[in-house]
Amino acid sequence: MKANIFYWAGGYDIAKRTGYEHNQEIPEDKVFEVAQEIFDKGLNVMIYRNKINDNITLFVDHMRFQTR
Numbered sequence: 001m002k003a004n005i006f007y008w009a010g011g012y013d014i015a016k017r018t019g020y021e022h023n024q025e026i027p028e029d030k031v032f033e034v035a036q037e038i039f040d041k042g043l044n045v046m047i048y049r050n051k052i053n054d055n056i057t058l059f060v061d062h063m064r065f066q067t068r
Contacts, residue, residue: 003028008061
């Protein structure tokens with residue numbers, strides 16, 4: 001299983017706020033710690049687990065998760 005950080009709706013400029021790059025792989029045992037760390041910086045985090053390929057994605061957005 002692998003875990004990645006994905007910036008929602010092309011928000012690549014928030015990498016400076018999080019300290020993580022878009023599509024950066026993180027250890028699967030640190031998913032909740034990283035999610036809490038990003039959330040504490042004032043950003044929204046959605047944890048998604050794809051059961052087909054057994055991947056975890058942390059979606060990060062500075063607004064609501066919606067189409068823009």
